[in-house]
Amino acid sequence: MKKPGISTRLAVLVTAIVVVTASILSTLIISRLNTLLIDAAAGELERESQMRANRFTSKVDELVRDTLLVASVPPVQGYIRAWQHAGVDPQDGTSAQVWRQRMQVILSGVIRNKPEYLQVRFIGMADGGRELVRVDRRRLGDDWRAVEPDNLQKKADRPYVQQALKLKAGQVYLSEITLNREFGRIQQPPLPMLRAATPVRDSNGALFGVIVINLAVAPRLEESGQNTSLEHRYYVVNQRGQYLVHPDPEQAFAFEYGSARTADQDFQAYSTLMSDEQAVVSETFSAKRRVVSARRVPIGAQDSGRWISMIVVDEFDDITGVARTLVSQVAIIIAVLVIVAVLIGLWLSRAITRPIEQLADAVRDLQLENAELRIPEGLPAEAGELAAALDTAISALRWRTEQLEANNRELEQFAYIASHDLQEPVRTISSYTALLSERYGDHLDERGRKSLVFVSNACGRMHALIHGLLEYSRLGKQAKPALVNFNQMMEGVQADLESAIVARQASLDVPDLPTLCVMEVEMRMLFQNLIGNAIKFARPGVSPQIWIEAQPDGPIWQFSVSDNGLGIAPEYRDKVFMIFQRLQNRKDYDGTGIGLAHCRKVVEMHGGKIWIEDGRDGGTKFVFRIAELDPLGYEDEE
Amino acid sequence: MDKLNRVLLVDDYDADNFLHEMLFEELDCTHEVATALNGQEALDYLTSAVDGAYPKPELICLDINMPVMNGWEFLRAYEKLDEKFRGGVVLMMVTTSLNPDDKSAADGCPVINDYISKPLTHERLIELLDQHFPGRFDFG
Numbered sequence: 001m002k003k004p005g006i007s008t009r010l011a012v013l014v015t016a017i018v019v020v021t022a023s024i025l026s027t028l029i030i031s032r033l034n035t036l037l038i039d040a041a042a043g044e045l046e047r048e049s050q051m052r053a054n055r056f057t058s059k060v061d062e063l064v065r066d067t068l069l070v071a072s073v074p075p076v077q078g079y080i081r082a083w084q085h086a087g088v089d090p091q092d093g094t095s096a097q098v099w100r101q102r103m104q105v106i107l108s109g110v111i112r113n114k115p116e117y118l119q120v121r122f123i124g125m126a127d128g129g130r131e132l133v134r135v136d137r138r139r140l141g142d143d144w145r146a147v148e149p150d151n152l153q154k155k156a157d158r159p160y161v162q163q164a165l166k167l168k169a170g171q172v173y174l175s176e177i178t179l180n181r182e183f184g185r186i187q188q189p190p191l192p193m194l195r196a197a198t199p200v201r202d203s204n205g206a207l208f209g210v211i212v213i214n215l216a217v218a219p220r221l222e223e224s225g226q227n228t229s230l231e232h233r234y235y236v237v238n239q240r241g242q243y244l245v246h247p248d249p250e251q252a253f254a255f256e257y258g259s260a261r262t263a264d265q266d267f268q269a270y271s272t273l274m275s276d277e278q279a280v281v282s283e284t285f286s287a288k289r290r291v292v293s294a295r296r297v298p299i300g301a302q303d304s305g306r307w308i309s310m311i312v313v314d315e316f317d318d319i320t321g322v323a324r325t326l327v328s329q330v331a332i333i334i335a336v337l338v339i340v341a342v343l344i345g346l347w348l349s350r351a352i353t354r355p356i357e358q359l360a361d362a363v364r365d366l367q368l369e370n371a372e373l374r375i376p377e378g379l380p381a382e383a384g385e386l387a388a389a390l391d392t393a394i395s396a397l398r399w400r401t402e403q404l405e406a407n408n409r410e411l412e413q414f415a416y417i418a419s420h421d422l423q424e425p426v427r428t429i430s431s432y433t434a435l436l437s438e439r440y441g442d443h444l445d446e447r448g449r450k451s452l453v454f455v456s457n458a459c460g461r462m463h464a465l466i467h468g469l470l471e472y473s474r475l476g477k478q479a480k481p482a483l484v485n486f487n488q489m490m491e492g493v494q495a496d497l498e499s500a501i502v503a504r505q506a507s508l509d510v511p512d513l514p515t516l517c518v519m520e521v522e523m524r525m526l527f528q529n530l531i532g533n534a535i536k537f538a539r540p541g542v543s544p545q546i547w548i549e550a551q552p553d554g555p556i557w558q559f560s561v562s563d564n565g566l567g568i569a570p571e572y573r574d575k576v577f578m579i580f581q582r583l584q585n586r587k588d589y590d591g592t593g594i595g596l597a598h599c600r601k602v603v604e605m606h607g608g609k610i611w612i613e614d615g616r617d618g619g620t621k622f623v624f625r626i627a628e629l630d631p632l633g634y635e636d637e638e
Numbered sequence: 639m640d641k642l643n644r645v646l647l648v649d650d651y652d653a654d655n656f657l658h659e660m661l662f663e664e665l666d667c668t669h670e671v672a673t674a675l676n677g678q679e680a681l682d683y684l685t686s687a688v689d690g691a692y693p694k695p696e697l698i699c700l701d702i703n704m705p706v707m708n709g710w711e712f713l714r715a716y717e718k719l720d721e722k723f724r725g726g727v728v729l730m731m732v733t734t735s736l737n738p739d740d741k742s743a744a745d746g747c748p749v750i751n752d753y754i755s756k757p758l759t760h761e762r763l764i765e766l767l768d769q770h771f772p773g774r775f776d777f778g
Contacts, residue, residue, distance in 0.1 A: 428653045431757040435657070 006356075007349040014345035015338055022334040030327055034320045038291060041319040045293035045312045048232060052310045053295040059116070059220040060194070060299065063213060064172045066110060067196040070120065071211040075103040079132070080202045083124075100133060104146055107135045110213075111144045118180070118193060118216050121155075122200075124209035125165070129156025132209070139191065140216050155212075164197035164210040173197045174300035177217055177244055177308065179256045190253055192218050192244060194299070221245050221308075235311040237263040241270070244308060267292060267311070274309060289316040356383050363390060415473030419466045426466065430459040475522060475601050481629035484520045486513035486550070493528045497535065506535045506544040513550050516557060517628045522602040527561070529595040530622050534563035537620075547616070555627055556608070562621040573612040599624075640774040642696040644670035646725065648680040648712065649701035654756060658699065661763055667775055668697070677707030681715055684723045696726035697770075699754070713749050727751045727770045731758075 070076075082089040082096035089099060107120045119136040123129055131152035137144040155161050164173040175195040180187045197212045221236050222245055236245035241262035242255040254261055264270035269292065291314045299306040437452045444452070490510050494501065501508070508531070531546055538544035542564065549560040568576060577600040603610040603624045610624035645668045649655050655673050662671050672695065674680035680700075683693060702709035709730065716724065730753040751770060754762065764777045 424651065427757055428651075431657055432653070435660075 005349075006353045007346060010349035010352075011342050011345040014341045014348075018337050018341040019334070022330075022337060026327070026330045026334065030323050030330070033323045033326065034316075037319050037323060038316065041314050042291050042293065045232065045291055045314055046295075049293045049295040049310045049312045052234075052312070053297045056217070056220045056308075056310070057297055059215070059217075060174065060196075060297075063117075063194070063196045063215050064174070066114065066117075067172050067198045067211055067213050068170065070107065070110060070122075070213070071198045071200050073103070073106050075099050075106060076122065076200055076211075077203065079103060079122075080200070080208050083126075084202065103133045104135065107133050108144065108146055111135045111137065116140065116216050116219060117213055118191070119212065119214040121212045122209065123155050123161060123212060125156065125207060126209075128154035129158070129161055129209075130154050136214075140218070160195045160197045160212060161210055164199050164212070165207055167199050169199065169201055169205075171198065172300075174304070174306070176306060177221075177238060177299070179253050180214075186256055190256075191216060192221065192253065233313040233315075235263065235313070237309050237311065239305060239307050241274075263311070290314060291316070291319065352383075356386075359383060359387050359390075363394075412473055415469065419470040419473070422466050423463070423470075426459055426462045430456065430463065433459065472598060472601065475598065475605070480519075481517045481631045482520055483515055483517050484523060485515045486523075489513075489520070489524050490527065490548070493524060493531060496528060497532055500532065500535045504535050504538055504544055506538070506546060509545070509547045511548060511550060513548075514552070514557065516626075517631055518606060518626065519602070519629070522605065526599050526602045526624075529599050530561040533595060534561060534565055534620070538563070538565045545616075553625070556625050557627075558623065558625045560613075560621055560623045562615040562619065564615060564617040564619040566620075567615065567618045568612055568620050576612070577610070639667070639776060641666070642668040642771070642774075644668060644672055644693060644695040645697045645699065646680065646683065646693070646695040647671065647673045647699050648677065648704070648709070649673070649699070649731070650675045650704040651701070654701070658758055661758055661760060664760070665763060665767075665777070667767060676704040677709065677712030677715070679706075680712055681707070681719075684716075684719065684725065692723055694723070694725050698725045698728045699731055699758075700728060700750075701731050701756075713747055717749055729754050729766065729770075731756050 078089050078091075078094060079096055079099035081091060082094065082099050087096040088094070089096075103122055107122065111117050111120045117137075118140075119134065121131050121135075122133040124132045131147070131154075134147040134152055135144055136147060160173060160175050163175075167173055173196065175197075177192055177194050180191040180193045194215045194217045195212055196215065197210045199210055200208045202208050222234075233247045234245060235243060235247070237243055240255075241264050242253075243251050243261070243263060244253060246252045246254075251259075251261065274294065274296065292311060293313075294309050294311045296307050296309045298304065299308060433452055433456045437449065437456065441449050441452070487510075490513060494508060500506070534546045535544050545564045547560075547562045549558075549562070551558045576596050578597060599622075600610050603626060606626035606629060608624055608626040610622065613621040613623055615621040645662055647655050647658055649658075659671050659673070662668055672683060672693065674683050680698075684695075685692070700709050700712065704712075707715070713728075716728075728749055728751050730750045732753050732755060752766070754766065764775075767775050768777070
């Protein structure tokens with residue numbers, strides 16, 4: 001498994017760095033941004049709830065002032081005096097009627113100028129709390145009217161009347177905010193209302209009646225005081241937690257219709273929110289997170305126990321929408337950065353690996369006989385060192401190779417000369433022995449003639465040995481590798497061994513063989529030797545059978561020659577390849593014993609190995625591996 | 639039988655000369671057998687007049703490995719010799735292994751008529767004489 005190259009590693013590394021850095025940075029920035037946004041939103045919410053509270057408060061204050069103002073106008077006292085004195089004001093003789101009319105004028109003025117007032121009334125305690133003057137309008141936006149005396153109602157039982165009567169002068173009773181009812185039924189559409197009432201006393205301080213103003217609070221409750229870019233949800237609750245204003249209109253004043261739902265069910269931090277006059281909390285509520293700002297507005301006296309709270313809510317999602325937009329933009333930027341980083345990484349690594357690849361090419365192209373290693377330009381320092389080290393190693397190799405080649409040449413020359421010069425005396429002995437035998441044999445006795453025979457035989461063997469030695473030393477000297485069709489070569493070998501094959505009735509099993517670039521003569525001799533041996537060393541009485549096998553293994557070819565002959569004992573399987581080694585008596589099997597040494601030399605010349613395994617039926621199997629030769633790597637030997 | 643006028647053996651090895659001399663004499667195919675121990679001696683012999691005549695042997699048997707002047711060097715000089723000094727058939731004697739290097743060199747040289755393996759044998763000599771001097775001998 002190849003390790004990833006420099007390009008890959010660098011690209012991966014750079015990408016990883018960019019991605020990690022950008023992710024960390026953007027995460028940090030975005031979370032910080034979210035925090036800032038939420039804080040800012042909280043501030044905004046506070047301001048809004050403040051704003052709303054102020055608007056409401058100011059209106060309520062105005063209501064209180066108006067109530068007190070109305071209570072203090074002269075017609076009030078005038079009427080009281082007149083009423084107390086049989087309908088005529090003792091001070092200036094004005095009738096109660098007139099005082100009443102003047103009162104109506106004033107009240108009309110008030111309601112006319114204050115479109116949010118629904119009713120302005122002067123109620124006396126007498127006669128069951130009968131309304132003395134009443135101006136009203138039915139709904140916001142309607143015209144006001146002054147109610148006819150016949151239609152004035154008795155209001156003594158109304159709680160606001162009773163409450164107001166308990167107050168001192170100058171104090172104003174403020175009611176709860178409720179929906180207006182007509183004849184006991186909730187007026188539709190619903191009209192939230194707040195009543196202000198102040199007692200009226202005569203000059204002696206005795207209670208006479210009350211002034212009541214009804215305020216339609218809806219505008220003041222609901223309208224928002226400022227434009228905000230975010231969408232806020234706005235609630236108003238009373239001190240019991242009942243909704244007066246709710247984003248879902250059905251929830252507003254739901255308590256008037258019997259709903260028991262209160263805000264503490266909807267706000268996680270309700271108690272916190274309601275405990276202080278103002279509070280801002282961030283809620284993590286049912287997996288939706290939001291910021292809640294609540295501002296409490298008391299209604300009436302501080303100890304009245306009545307208040308409403310303006311609650312403004314903003315969802316985190318809405319707040320952080322900006323950040324999310326930013327996230328997608330950042331993601332795009334990161335993607336672009338990653339691509340740029342990858343490109344830079346690739347370019348960088350290319351700049352590094354290219355000279356290294358060039359160096360690799362230069363080494364590959366190198367032929368040991370050629371000129372020096374072409375060191376490419378622009379190698380980074382480490383690769384430059386590698387190139388220099390390679391160069392030195394190659395020079396050393398070349399020098400060594402030259403030495404070895406010189407040594408080999410010397411040895412070959414030595415072998416050649418030695419065998420050449422050895423031949424001559426052997427030849428002389430042979431010739432003269434023959435001469436003696438022919439010409440003077442008769443002069444010798446039997447022993448003498450036999451002696452000459454031995455001499456002659458010995459010469460013959462010596463001659464053959466020297467010949468074989470010479471051949472061995474000359475193996476491959478003249479060979480230039482060429483494409484050899486092994487099938488054709490095999491046919492030639494079989495032809496050469498024909499007589500032996502026929503004589504021993506040998507059979508040869510040859511598969512389809514390849515065509516390889518090898519030394520032709522030597523390869524042929526190799527096969528001829530092995531097959532010849534297989535025939536020669538057959539079992540007596542058994543026809544020799546020979547199997548050839550050929551198997552490719554990558555760039556290498558593995559051949560085998562198996563026979564069913566005598567076999568070679570394991571302890572001799574190395575020895576047989578040594579030159580001049582013989583395992584049989586020289587009398588029984590002729591041959592100089594050079595053949596297998598030749599075979600090994602041929603195999604080794606092709607970069608391979610040869611060894612022996614068990615053949616069939618106790619025979620021998622020669623196995624050898626060879627590689628094709630490069631026809632360009634050989635020079636002609638002279 | 640038309641004997642050769644003379645045979646020149648050029649060989650530094652006395653054992654070979656002795657044997658070859660014996661063969662020629664047994665065949666009785668030449669009037670004279672001369673020997674030279676090296677190329678230089680052979681040249682001297684060829685260019686020395688005896689009784690006013692140059693020897694001009696009809697057959698020269700030439701060895702290769704000789705001191706002073708070997709077979710090749712002799713041939714180079716022999717080629718340059720004037721016709722009046724030169725002999726007839728030139729046979730190159732090569733060793734039994736018939737070294738391919740020598741053989742190819744021999745094939746390239748026009749002066750050499752044939753090459754023979756040492757040692758010369760009775761039968762081989764008859765073959766050669768019949769081949770290079772056809773009709774002159776009848777060895778039966």
